Amino acid sequence: MDRTAWIIVTLCVLGLIAWEIYVAKQRLLRPTPISATSPPPAAPSATPAIVSPTPPSATTVPQVTPAPAAAGFPEKTETLRNSDIELHLTNRGGGISEAILLNHIAENGQRVRLNSPEHVPIGAIVTVPQTPDLAEFTIARSGDNTMELSRTSAEGVTTRKTFSFPSTPRTKDNYLVTMEVAFRNEGAAAFRSPQRFVALGSAAPIHGTDYSNYTRLTWCVDGKAKGIDVNWFAEQNYPLVGVQKRPAQEFYSERIAMDKDGGAEWAGVANQFFATIVTPLSGKADEIWGKRFIAGGTETKPVYGIEGAMGMPPLDLGPGETKTLKFEIYAGPKLYAVLAAMDHDQAEIMNFGIWKLVSQFLLNFMNLLHRFLGNYAAAIVVLTIVIKGVLWPLQNKANASMRRMSALSPKMQELREKYKDDPQRMNAEVMKLYKEHGVNPVGGCLPMLIQIPIFFGLLSMLGQAVELRNAKFLWVRDLSQPDTVAHLPGLGWPINILPLCMALTNVLLMRMTPKTGDTTQQRVIMFMPLIFLFFCYNFAAALALYYTTLNLLTVLQLYVNKRQPMPAPAKVTPPARVRKRR
Numbered sequence: 001m002d003r004t005a006w007i008i009v010t011l012c013v014l015g016l017i018a019w020e021i022y023v024a025k026q027r028l029l030r031p032t033p034i035s036a037t038s039p040p041p042a043a044p045s046a047t048p049a050i051v052s053p054t055p056p057s058a059t060t061v062p063q064v065t066p067a068p069a070a071a072g073f074p075e076k077t078e079t080l081r082n083s084d085i086e087l088h089l090t091n092r093g094g095g096i097s098e099a100i101l102l103n104h105i106a107e108n109g110q111r112v113r114l115n116s117p118e119h120v121p122i123g124a125i126v127t128v129p130q131t132p133d134l135a136e137f138t139i140a141r142s143g144d145n146t147m148e149l150s151r152t153s154a155e156g157v158t159t160r161k162t163f164s165f166p167s168t169p170r171t172k173d174n175y176l177v178t179m180e181v182a183f184r185n186e187g188a189a190a191f192r193s194p195q196r197f198v199a200l201g202s203a204a205p206i207h208g209t210d211y212s213n214y215t216r217l218t219w220c221v222d223g224k225a226k227g228i229d230v231n232w233f234a235e236q237n238y239p240l241v242g243v244q245k246r247p248a249q250e251f252y253s254e255r256i257a258m259d260k261d262g263g264a265e266w267a268g269v270a271n272q273f274f275a276t277i278v279t280p281l282s283g284k285a286d287e288i289w290g291k292r293f294i295a296g297g298t299e300t301k302p303v304y305g306i307e308g309a310m311g312m313p314p315l316d317l318g319p320g321e322t323k324t325l326k327f328e329i330y331a332g333p334k335l336y337a338v339l340a341a342m343d344h345d346q347a348e349i350m351n352f353g354i355w356k357l358v359s360q361f362l363l364n365f366m367n368l369l370h371r372f373l374g375n376y377a378a379a380i381v382v383l384t385i386v387i388k389g390v391l392w393p394l395q396n397k398a399n400a401s402m403r404r405m406s407a408l409s410p411k412m413q414e415l416r417e418k419y420k421d422d423p424q425r426m427n428a429e430v431m432k433l434y435k436e437h438g439v440n441p442v443g444g445c446l447p448m449l450i451q452i453p454i455f456f457g458l459l460s461m462l463g464q465a466v467e468l469r470n471a472k473f474l475w476v477r478d479l480s481q482p483d484t485v486a487h488l489p490g491l492g493w494p495i496n497i498l499p500l501c502m503a504l505t506n507v508l509l510m511r512m513t514p515k516t517g518d519t520t521q522q523r524v525i526m527f528m529p530l531i532f533l534f535f536c537y538n539f540a541a542a543l544a545l546y547y548t549t550l551n552l553l554t555v556l557q558l559y560v561n562k563r564q565p566m567p568a569p570a571k572v573t574p575p576a577r578v579r580k581r582r
Contacts, residue, residue, distance in 0.1 A: 073136040075117075080147050082165050084174050085332060093134030094149040094161050095121025095199060099331040101175075101274070105470060106206055114276050114331050115201035119293075119307050122201035122276060123161070123179050123329060129197045129289045129309040130251060137161070156187030157317065175332025176342075182324045185317035192316050197289060197309040198327065201276045203269035204295035204305030209481050209538065214272035214464070217290040217308040218349050219264040221256060225348035228252055230292045230304040252290040264288060265344045267310040268330075273466040273480070275334050278310065279344050281326040287311030333466040336363055350464055358457030363465060370467070377473030380542055384549040387454060388557075394450070395557055455547075462540045476541045483541035496537055498544035503533040505551035512558045 077097060080087040090097040097117045104112040115122055126132035137149040137159075146164040153159070162180040185191045203215055218227035232252065236245040256264050263284025268277035290308040297303035317323060330339070330346060339347035352359040362383070369379035411433060419426035462468065468480040475497065476483040484494040536544055 076139060078139050078141060078147055080145070080163060080165070080177070082145070082174055084172060085177075087163070087177060087331075089139060089147050089149065089163060090117075090121050091137045091139045091149065093121045093124035093126070093132070093199075094137035094139075094151065094159070095124035096163075096177075096201070096329070096331070097121045099201075099276070101332060103172075104274075104333060104466075107208070112206060112274060114203070114274055119202040120199040120309070122199060122331065123163075123278070123327065124199040125159070125181070125196050126199065126309070127194050127196060129199070130291075132199070152186065155191055156185065157191055157193075158182075158184045158186055160184070173332070173335055173338050175330055175338070177329045177331070179327040179329055180324060181327070182322055183315060183317060184322040185319055188319050190316070190318050193314050195287070195311050195314055197287075197311050198278055198280070198285075200267055200269050200278050200308040200310065201331075202293070202305055202307035203271045203274070203276065205271050205303060206273060207481060210272045211463075212304065214270070215304065215306050216270050216351070217252065217267075217288070217306050218270060218275075218351070219256075219267035219285070219288050219310065220345055220348055221264050222262060223265075223345045223348070225345075225351060227351070228290065230306050233292045233304075250291070252288070254288045256284075256286050256288065264310060266346060267308065268346075268349055269306055269308050270334065270349055271305075272464060273334055273469060274332065275330070275349050277328075277330040277346050277349060279328040279330075279342075279346065280310075280312065281328060283312065283325070285310035286313055334464055335466060336360065337367065352457075352460050355453055355457040355460050358453050359461035362454075362457055363461045366465075367467060375473075376468055376471040376479055376542070377476070377545060380479075380545050381549050384546050385553065388550060388553040391450065392557065395554070396561065458543060458546060459539065462542045462546075465540075465542070468540065468542050471542075473541070473545065476545075479542040479545070480540050482538050483544070494538070496541075496544070498541050498548060499533055499537045499539075502536065502544050502548045502551065503530070505548055505555065506532055509551050509555055509558070512555060512562070 073091070076091045077088045080089060084102055086100040086102060088097045088100070089095070096115065099114040099122070101112045101114070106112045120126070120129075120132050120134065124132065124134060126134070135151055135153075137151045139147065139149045142148045142162070143164075146162060148160065148162050150158060150160040160182045162178075162182075164178055164180075165174065166176060166178050168174055168176070183193075200217075205212075205215060212231055213229045216227045216229045218225050220226070233249045235248040237243065263286050265284060266277050266279040267285055267288055268275050269290075270276070288308065288310055290306060292304045292306050294302045295305035312325075315323060328342075330342070332338075334350060336347055336350055339349065350359075365386075366376070366379050366383050369382050370376055373379050373382065416426060416430075419429060462480070465480065469478060471479040473479060475485060482494060482496045483498050484496055486495045487493060488495065532547075536547065
């Protein structure tokens, strides 16, 4: 190879190494996630069990902080349940200590659990989220689908919470619960509360293959989602010079200007496939607070979860006055169709990014195909066939353009040899040759450019498509995870079959594609299968299934095109000019 080829290849290798380093930081060890299995809550102590956590550093790992318990009372729980979710309501702070999803299974065979007794209950109201004061509530059932929790403070203010499932025509995927909070001033003097925070609960990874950037604290302002993930709390450095950009952060806190932004419409915590979203219906939040915690892993490679709270404006109550606030709590899978049907842009928690429209369309179309086919692997294959069918005519034109360029290769090589000492003249003559023979040098790139948003839209969508969890296909046990069948002895490197099939079809596709461009470009293109293999090796098996199917269809199309006669190089006759009469 010449010098230019070596430079390009070296840059590609360095890029792959940088990507692998990034993946290694993002990839989680197999934890014992708090969201999947929850040890029994610790017995209450005589003093609050919460301690302010120590900021993490390179040498010390912060310890898991148990949830605070108010002094002097035993914890009691009651269960509120429908066909999709089971809520454990606790008298410790008057909220949801955990939500069990009855139709979703975690890796260990148990049902998926959101939040846990070790953390502040969802819907608990505290004044200082760093050191929450979880007072004792009385708890009583009020009907089959309603639970009431109440307490009276030392100031004579009674807080009464009512949890219930709203009526809905939906026969499945009902993960919404309403929380109505009534404050009544029983005292003789006016009462003004300090700012209060409503706890969002906690989120932690479900699978050992989850990426940490999916464990997020998210809130919505003016219909647009904002958020941070657990990596935000780590110290930030300039990697090349080793200078610290910012030390590790203990907490996250952001005020939201009510006069400018109007406040946050909702806030929530989420992992890769599940979320807890709290939406105030009687106002908006004016502050967001968050903290990360250790959810599993090892001392040298901890797995982090995140918990949060949203601040509500102070409350003024005159003597004998009652004010009621209403909240919606969604605790369930990130089902786009369900979230999009809600009234406050809750679907923005999907965080599809700049490929949002593409991801939404592909997800809805995949689910539509699944309704008819009953199998998500089949739906992905049919989705790929439809995409390829739409691009087929365009790819035919691109293939014809590449074949014409390939037919001109001898003449192009002659020009390169003739003007090898004058690159500008050489480029000008090559472009002149293209023009004379009616060849578009970028004609073969257009289908690839169109596939870029499709690829990244699928990548963003399939990374969070909870519908694919536990969906099987041949040897694949879960389309939302890598299709690992074994590990290399001694190295522990996973053996994923579908990405290897994708790489092999890429090689076959490359060998069938007409050779265009100079030898340097051709040698660089030879590394494309390796680059795709590195990028996609540990992604969801559904993505590798899509790309392998697409490659096979493209191979079929190239085979059909190659059976057509090879175009002979021929100059294009320019149209005759029509002389204008004066």
